[in-house]
Amino acid sequence: MTKGYVVGKVADIPAGSKKLVEAGGRTIGVFNVNGVFYALRNVCPHQGAELCKGLIKPYVVSSGPGHFEYEREGEIIRCPWHQWEFDIKSGCMIIDPATRTKSYEVTVETFGVSVEEGDIVVHV
Amino acid sequence: MEESEPAVKNKKRLKKTIIDCDIHNETPMNEVKEYLPRFYRDMVDSFGARNVSSIYLNGTPSGRLIEGESRPRSASPRTTKDIVNHYRSKLLDPFHLEYGILTASDYSTHTLPDIDFAAAIASAKNDYIAERWLAEDSRLKGSVFIPKQDPALSAKEINRVGSHPDVVQVIVSSGAEKPYGHRFYYPIYEACVKHNLPFTIHVSMEGLGMNPAPTGAGYVTYYAEYRAARPQVMAAHLASFIYEGVFERFPDLRVVLQESGVMWIAPALWKMDQDWKGLRHQTPWVKKPPSEYFRQNVRVTSQPLEIPPDRELFDKLLTSIHANECLLYCSDYPHWDFDSPAKAFPKLEDGLWERVFYQNAADLYGLPQRKG
Numbered sequence: 001m002t003k004g005y006v007v008g009k010v011a012d013i014p015a016g017s018k019k020l021v022e023a024g025g026r027t028i029g030v031f032n033v034n035g036v037f038y039a040l041r042n043v044c045p046h047q048g049a050e051l052c053k054g055l056i057k058p059y060v061v062s063s064g065p066g067h068f069e070y071e072r073e074g075e076i077i078r079c080p081w082h083q084w085e086f087d088i089k090s091g092c093m094i095i096d097p098a099t100r101t102k103s104y105e106v107t108v109e110t111f112g113v114s115v116e117e118g119d120i121v122v123h124v
Numbered sequence: 125m126e127e128s129e130p131a132v133k134n135k136k137r138l139k140k141t142i143i144d145c146d147i148h149n150e151t152p153m154n155e156v157k158e159y160l161p162r163f164y165r166d167m168v169d170s171f172g173a174r175n176v177s178s179i180y181l182n183g184t185p186s187g188r189l190i191e192g193e194s195r196p197r198s199a200s201p202r203t204t205k206d207i208v209n210h211y212r213s214k215l216l217d218p219f220h221l222e223y224g225i226l227t228a229s230d231y232s233t234h235t236l237p238d239i240d241f242a243a244a245i246a247s248a249k250n251d252y253i254a255e256r257w258l259a260e261d262s263r264l265k266g267s268v269f270i271p272k273q274d275p276a277l278s279a280k281e282i283n284r285v286g287s288h289p290d291v292v293q294v295i296v297s298s299g300a301e302k303p304y305g306h307r308f309y310y311p312i313y314e315a316c317v318k319h320n321l322p323f324t325i326h327v328s329m330e331g332l333g334m335n336p337a338p339t340g341a342g343y344v345t346y347y348a349e350y351r352a353a354r355p356q357v358m359a360a361h362l363a364s365f366i367y368e369g370v371f372e373r374f375p376d377l378r379v380v381l382q383e384s385g386v387m388w389i390a391p392a393l394w395k396m397d398q399d400w401k402g403l404r405h406q407t408p409w410v411k412k413p414p415s416e417y418f419r420q421n422v423r424v425t426s427q428p429l430e431i432p433p434d435r436e437l438f439d440k441l442l443t444s445i446h447a448n449e450c451l452l453y454c455s456d457y458p459h460w461d462f463d464s465p466a467k468a469f470p471k472l473e474d475g476l477w478e479r480v481f482y483q484n485a486a487d488l489y490g491l492p493q494r495k496g
C-alpha cells in the first residue's frame with residue numbers, strides 16, 4: 001500500500017531543479033525534469049551518500065577521442081561522493097542498471113487550482 | 125639428441141606441441157650491418173653501433189642462461205646458421221615448439237635520437253631476420269622492428285615488410301617518450317591494422333637513451349629495483365590505450381604486453397573498472413568497462429610468471445586477467461630468467477593449458493593448428 005504525501009507546490013520546483021523532502025520517514029529528492037516530476041530515495045546504493053544532493057547533468061557521450069556530445073539533458077544525477085551516474089527517471093545506475101536507488105511515483109493534484117499552485121504528491 | 129631434464133619429466137604434457145611467444149634470437153651486428161645502406165655501414169664500422177650500454181646490471185653477465193646455451197662457443201666465426209642450429213637443439217626440438225615468435229635482441233634502436241639511423245637499423249634487422257632466421261626454419265615467425273620515435277617512418281617500415289608471410293607482429297620496447305595510447309602513434313596502429321599485425325610492447329629500454337626515467341619517481345639504483353618498476357611503465361601504457369580511446373578508434377588493433385609481469389594486471393583492471401564508474405563522463409569515448417577492452421584487444425605473455433603463495437590465489441588471479449583468452453605462454457629463451465614450458469606453471473587443467481600454450485597465440489597470430 002502506498003500513501004500519498006503532499007511535499008510542496010509545483011511552483012516550488014521549477015524545471016531543472018530539485019527539492020529534498022521528508023515523506024514516510026524518509027528523505028526523498030523530488031526532481032522536475034522538463035516539467036515532469038520524479039522522486040528518488042536520497043540514499044546512494046554504493047556507499048550511502050545523499051544521492052539527491054549531487055549535480056544534475058546531461059549524459060555525456062562521444063563519437064571519438066576529444067569529442068563530447070550531450071544527451072538526456074537534466075536526466076542524470078551524479079552522486080556527490082564517487083560521481084556514479086544515475087537515471088533520475090528510474091533510479092538506475094546508468095552503466096549498471098541493476099544498481100539502483102528506490103524511485104517513487106509522483107503525481108500533481110490541482111484540485112481546480114492552476115497547475116503552478118497544484119500540490120506535488122509523492123507516493124511512498 | 126638428449127632431451128633436457130624438464131622435458132623428460134613432463135613428457136606427458138609436452139607430447140603436445142606449443143607456441144612460444146618470446147624467443148630472443150641473436151642479431152649479431154657483423155651480419156646485420158650487411159643490410160645497412162653504405163653510409164650507415166661505414167658509420168657502424170668507424171664508430172660502432174651506438175648501442176646503449178647497460179646502465180643496470182642483468183641477471184647474468186650477458187643476460188643469458190649460463191650453460192653455453194645461447195650460442196655455440198666452438199663455432200668460430202659463428203654464423204647465424206650455427207646459432208639457428210643451436211636454438212633448434214636447445215629450444216625448438218626439446219620443448220616441442222610448433223611455432224616460436226622471434227623477438228630479436230638489442231632494442232637500442234628504440235633509444236636513439238638519430239631517427240634516420242634508428243630506421244636504417246630497424247630495416248636492416250628486419251631484412252636480416254627474414255633471410256637468416258625465418259627462411260631457415262618454418263617454425264620461426266618474426267617481429268617487425270620500427271623506429272617508434274617517428275611514427276611516419278615506422279608506418280613506412282611496417283608497410284615495407286608487414287606482408288611477409290612469416291612476420292606476425294610489430295615490436296617496440298616499453299621505454300617510450302609518450303605512453304603508447306597517445307595519438308602521436310596512430311600511424312603505427314593504422315599500419316598494424318592494415319597488415320593485421322599485433323603491436324607488442326616488450327619490456328626494456330626504460331630510462332635509456334632518449335627514453336624518460338624508468339619510474340615516475342626517477343632513476344632507481346639496482347637491477348632488482350629496475351625489474352620491480354616494470355609493471356608501472358607497462359600499466360601506464362595499458363591505461364593510455366584504454367583512456368585515449370585507441371581501441372574505439374582501432375577496434376581491430378591487438379596489443380601484447382610482454383615481460384613486465386602478469387598478475388599486477390588483475391588489480392589494475394579492478395581499479396580502472398572502479399574508477400570508470402565515476403569518471404566515465406570525463407572520457408565518454410571509453411564506452412565499456414576498461415577490463416572489457418583488455419579482454420577484447422590486449423594479450424599478455426607469461427614470462428617471468430609470478431607464483432602467488434597459494435594455489436587458490438594463483439587460479440583466481442588467472443581468472444581475473446582472463447587467462448583463458450588473454451594469456452600466452454613464452455619462454456624468453458635464452459635469457460637467464462627463462463621459463464620452462466614444462467615447469468614454470470603449476471599444473472593447469474587441460475582446457476586452460478591448451479589455451480595458454482597454444483590456442484590463444486594461434487588465434488592472435490593467425491597460426492594454423494598443429495600438423496599431424
Ligand code: FES
Nearest residue numbers: 044046047079082
Ligand atoms: S556513495 Fe554514491 S557513488 Fe559512492
